[in-house]
Amino acid sequence: MISRGQRLTIWSLVWLSIITLSLPTVVVLGASFTAGNMIAFPPEGLSLRWYEKIALARDLRQAFFRSLIVAGVCTLVSIPVGTLAGLALSRFRLRFAGVIQVYLLLPFTIPLIGSGIGLMLVFGQWGVLGSLWPVGVACAVINLPFIVWSVSSSAVLLDPDLELAAQNCGAGRVQTFLYVTLPAVMPGVITGSLLMFILAMNEFLVSLLLTDARIVTLPVQIYNSIRSIITPDLAAVSVVFIVIALAAIWLLDRLVGLEIFLKSK
Amino acid sequence: MPETPADFRYPLRWRLMDGIEALADRIWPRRLAPWTGWLLITPALLLVGLLVLGLIQIADSSLRTLDTATFLPSEDWSLANFEKALASRVYLTVAWRSLLGAALTTFLTLALAFPYAYALVRTRRPWVRKALLITLFLPFFIGQVVRAYGWLIILGNSGMVNEALSLVGVAPMRLLFNYPAVIFGMVQYMLPFAVLLMVPALAAIPAETETAAGSLGANWLRTTWHVVLPMAKPGLIGAGLVVATLSLTDFAVPAMLGGGSQDFIANAIYDQFFRTADQGLGSALALMLVAAGSVLVGLVFLVFGAGTLSMGGRR
Numbered sequence: 001m002i003s004r005g006q007r008l009t010i011w012s013l014v015w016l017s018i019i020t021l022s023l024p025t026v027v028v029l030g031a032s033f034t035a036g037n038m039i040a041f042p043p044e045g046l047s048l049r050w051y052e053k054i055a056l057a058r059d060l061r062q063a064f065f066r067s068l069i070v071a072g073v074c075t076l077v078s079i080p081v082g083t084l085a086g087l088a089l090s091r092f093r094l095r096f097a098g099v100i101q102v103y104l105l106l107p108f109t110i111p112l113i114g115s116g117i118g119l120m121l122v123f124g125q126w127g128v129l130g131s132l133w134p135v136g137v138a139c140a141v142i143n144l145p146f147i148v149w150s151v152s153s154s155a156v157l158l159d160p161d162l163e164l165a166a167q168n169c170g171a172g173r174v175q176t177f178l179y180v181t182l183p184a185v186m187p188g189v190i191t192g193s194l195l196m197f198i199l200a201m202n203e204f205l206v207s208l209l210l211t212d213a214r215i216v217t218l219p220v221q222i223y224n225s226i227r228s229i230i231t232p233d234l235a236a237v238s239v240v241f242i243v244i245a246l247a248a249i250w251l252l253d254r255l256v257g258l259e260i261f262l263k264s265k
Numbered sequence: 266m267p268e269t270p271a272d273f274r275y276p277l278r279w280r281l282m283d284g285i286e287a288l289a290d291r292i293w294p295r296r297l298a299p300w301t302g303w304l305l306i307t308p309a310l311l312l313v314g315l316l317v318l319g320l321i322q323i324a325d326s327s328l329r330t331l332d333t334a335t336f337l338p339s340e341d342w343s344l345a346n347f348e349k350a351l352a353s354r355v356y357l358t359v360a361w362r363s364l365l366g367a368a369l370t371t372f373l374t375l376a377l378a379f380p381y382a383y384a385l386v387r388t389r390r391p392w393v394r395k396a397l398l399i400t401l402f403l404p405f406f407i408g409q410v411v412r413a414y415g416w417l418i419i420l421g422n423s424g425m426v427n428e429a430l431s432l433v434g435v436a437p438m439r440l441l442f443n444y445p446a447v448i449f450g451m452v453q454y455m456l457p458f459a460v461l462l463m464v465p466a467l468a469a470i471p472a473e474t475e476t477a478a479g480s481l482g483a484n485w486l487r488t489t490w491h492v493v494l495p496m497a498k499p500g501l502i503g504a505g506l507v508v509a510t511l512s513l514t515d516f517a518v519p520a521m522l523g524g525g526s527q528d529f530i531a532n533a534i535y536d537q538f539f540r541t542a543d544q545g546l547g548s549a550l551a552l553m554l555v556a557a558g559s560v561l562v563g564l565v566f567l568v569f570g571a572g573t574l575s576m577g578g579r580r
Contacts, residue, residue, distance in 0.1 A: 006485040013380040014397070020377075020453050021404045024415020027425065031418055077312070085309035092302025102566070104309060106316050108507065109562045111514030113531035114555045117538065117547070118319015121326065141315050148309065172286035202408025205516045205531075219410045226414055226521065235418070238411040245406035249399055258398040262386065262464055 025242055032235035050236040060237055063221040066132055067201050070217055073136025074200035078147050079193050081140070086151025086188065087181065091160070107142045115142050116209040123210065135210045135217065139200035146199070147192030153263065154188030155181075187256040198248050202241065320555065327548035338545055346549035356533060356550065362444075363529040367513035370451040374508045375501060377452065378459035382500070383493075385460065386467045405457035413521035416450055417441065442524030450522040451512050458511065459504040466500025467493075502569045510558050530554050 035045035054060050085104065094100060107115065119141070123134045158181065166176045182189075204219040211217060216224065218237070225234055252258060274280070293304065329338035330345045350356050385397050404412055419425045420440040427437040440446060470493060478488040494501070516531035523529075528536075530550065537547030 003485050006489075010380045010384055013377060014384045017377045017381045017456060018397075018400050021400055021456060023419060024412045024453075025403055025407060027418050028411065028415045081308040081312055084305040088302045088305035088309075092305070094302045094306065100306065100310075104313060105562075106313055109510065109559055110316055110320070111510070111531065111551075111554050111558050113514055113516055113534050114323065114551045114558075115316055115319060117534070117551055118316060118323050120319075121322035122315060122318045125322070137312075137315070141312055144309065144312060172282070172289070174285050174289050175282055198406045202406070202410075204408065204410050209535075219408055222410050222414065223517075223521070226410075226417065234414060238407075238414055241407050241411045242403075245403055248406050249402050252402075253395075258395065258402070261398070261461055262394075262468055 028235050028238045029242065031232055032239045034232050034235075037231070050232045051239075053233050054236045054240075057233070060218070060221065063216055063218040064240065066215060067218040069132050070136045070139060070203070070207070071197045071200040073133050074139040074143070075193050075197045077137055077140040078144060078196045079189065082144055082147030082192055082196075083151050083185065083189050085144075086148045086192075087155055087185065089148065090152040090155040091158075091181075104148060105145055107144050112142065112205050113209075116206045119206070120209045129210065130212060130215065132215055135203075135207055135215075136200065138206050138210055139203045140196065142203075142206060143196055143199045146195045147189075150192035150195070151185050151188040154185040158184035187260060190255050191252065191260060194248055194252050198245065201244060320552075323548045323551050323555075326544050327552050329545050331543045331545050346545045347553070349546060350549050350553065359528055359530055359533050362527070363513055366444075366448055366451065366519075366529065367509050369448050370455060370512040371505050371509045373448070373452045374455045374459045374512075375463075375505055378456055378463055378504060379494075379497075379501075381456070382460045382463040382467050385464060387472065401457050401460055404453070405461075409454060409517040410521070412454065413450060413517060416446075416453075416522060420446065441522060442526055444523075444527055447519050447523045447527045447529075450518040451515060454515070454518055455508045455512060459508050462504040462507055463497065463500035466497045466503070470496045498569070502565060506562060506565050510562060513561075514554060514558060 032050055033046050033048070035047035035049065088094065089097070089101070089104075110118075116138070119134070119138045120129070123129050123138075128134050162184075163176050163180050166180045167173075171179065202219055203217075204223065207217040207220050208223070211220060218240075222234055222237060249258070293301070297304075326338060327346055328342035328344070329340075330343060331337075332339050381397070381401075385394060385401075388394050388397070417424070421427070422437060422439065422441070424440070426440060431437060474492055474496070475488050478492045479485070483491065513529075514531050515529060516535060519527050519529040519532055523532075531554070534547050534550045534554065537543050537550060
């Protein structure tokens with residue numbers, strides 16, 4: 001039973017949120033199609049010239065591929081690590097489980113600037129700064145709790161009796177894992193790895209700290225260009241991110257359903 | 266009963282599986298089973314260990330002062346950097362600005378996230394739910410830089426809002442590079458996090474409790490205040506904690522929407538490393554920020570528990 005006052009209050013606040021959330025995306029999309037040299041309102045006609053320009057810009061293209069590599073490394077590292085950790089936390093009785101949880105939440109509790117600078121010093125000492133894979137590893141570290149969460153929230157839904165039943169039917173430990181446990185936590189693994197990919201693709205501060213001028217990733221490239229002048233080509237680049245985000249949402253919805261995030265806890 | 270042919274072999278897949286099982290038994294014998302959980306969690310512990318190594322590095326360099334003659338960090342340890350940071354008025358201002366910003370952002374974000382999460386959980390129409398989810402995920406997946414860029418286009422001196430205002434004859438206003446702009450950008454950045462962390466707690470509240478409160482004579486405001494909010498506490502704590510720590514330590518929003526005049530702690534640390542190149546002072550500041558964040562998180566965990574942030578889930 002919902003009263004009119006409640007409906008009105010809630011939905012006006014929700015609409016405020018919707019507008020705040022979507023406005024930058026919509027405006028960036030609109031600005032990328034402008035025909036003028038400056039971003040103006042009202043726009044000076046439609047054109048695709050800025051897309052043509054960014055397609056020809058070598059630095060942007062390279063930065064984009066670097067971002068893809070970083071996101072790929074991050075995902076490849078975090079899938080096994082996060083899946084195993086999620087299973088361990090939800091399906092095994094660990095001693096000091098509370099301490100481990102607090103420890104694994106460190107990536108969230110340590111401020112990003114602290115993690116970034118710490119990793120910069122560590123990687124610097126190891127002499128690996130200047131290549132891309134440390135950036136990917138760093139992204140995996142700072143976002144690890146996301147994949148651990150999504151895996152463990154799928155894992156707790158699996159009835160332990162199913163695993164016992166499989167073993168009772170003669171399946172070994174590896175078989176039980178591959179044919180019972182893994183399929184059951186697959187939604188969590190998919191959700192987690194998509195999140196890891198997207199977050200690494202967009203990661204800004206850690207990239208800024210761990211890359212130098214030769215290996216900037218796309219968000220850093222955009223950030224550096226914004227500081228000089230705002231031109232519509234940046235809007236066109238930003239649309240690349242919007243398209244990737246839309247693709248990820250579509251994929252997530254197709255594979256596991258967005259409603260997975262609405263589960264109660 | 267048919268004879269088993271002499272050259273009978275089990276299917277390849279079976280033999281492969283048996284081989285893998287035998288290998289697993291060799292590498293990780295069954296008597297080690299009590300430790301399997303630890304085996305699974307070790308990679309994560311090691312990966313997060315990188316952060317611990319980083320903290321040790323920061324702690325080490327925070328104890329070394331910059332030698333202005335050679336521009337190298339000193340060999341011996343001292344607390345000079347901490348003294349310098351604590352004595353400086355500039356950092357006091359920056360710290361105060363960040364703390365106030367984090368508090369404002371947390372309050373505003375929770376105030377917006379609660380109705381959003383509530384609508385998301387309670388709506389009966391699937392398409393509304395899906396639309397709300399997509400609206401939430403799109404900015405979440407787009408990243409801070411692009412979003413901040415969008416705000417620059419909208420709010421800039423020759424941005425959309427000012428151009429529109431000039432059409433009706435209002436002089437351009439400085440909408441960017443001030444404190445409210447930073448807070449606004451921050452709230453927008455944090456909203457998806459907050460909603461996603463709040464939703465599990467709200468979904469756990471049966472709609473019947475609200476109906477019951479209503480049938481006992483409570484109006485919806487009282488129901489929300491006395492029934493829904495207390496039951497949603499784990500979600501509010503989880504969301505509030507994440508928003509508070511993330512906004513306290515954010516770099517991109519103050520850098521891009523504050524335009525250098527509204528630095529938060531993270532910006533000050535970055536400047537120490539990359540502008541002034543005083544690694545020791547920067548490390549001291551970073552360490553104090555880590556300590557402040559940990560104390561905040563630790564206190565909330567102690568008082569309220571981990572809320573929706575707990576990773577083990579139900580047993």
